[in-house]
Amino acid sequence: MANMVFCKKYQTEMEALERAPLPGAKGQEVLQTVSKQAWQEWQLLQTMMINEKQLNLMQPDARKYVMEQMDKFFNNEETDKVTGYVNPDDITEL
Template sequence: MSRSVFCVYEQRDTEGLDFVPWPGELGKRIYAEIGKAAWAAWLAHQTMLINENRLSPLDPKHRAFLEAEMRKFLFEGGTERPAGYVPEAGA
């Protein structure tokens, strides 16, 4: 049976995540307050940020940047796309 959460990103009750997706207190907050669809939207946005900014998840500075962007995206009303970003055709 799936869990239900009130997703602060979508502002509605929705299906919750199956696991804590991030370490520490932030991961616990995401698990408690973010639904599967919102998490999937973040993962797509994160992929775009990594590709457009040529980030390495192994670099601690890049990880800190991505964590800050994740907080903004999920809890503070979104983030900006990188300067000059052009979505792929059909995206």
């Protein structure tokens, strides 16, 4: 049986991550409060943000921005929009 965690994003018991996705205290916090599903959804959004905004994660400001957006996402606060993304399910063929 999978480990479970009370996910702060979805406010319910869900499958937990297998290991901390980040180093240090922040990684332990995510491991203990974020579900596997929420983490996977964050990874998709994070990738879109990095690509669209052409972030260079070698720059401290870019890393800080991503971490702030991650906190907002998991706390169900408004995150920056990814304007260039079109959900393939929303596309209708002509």
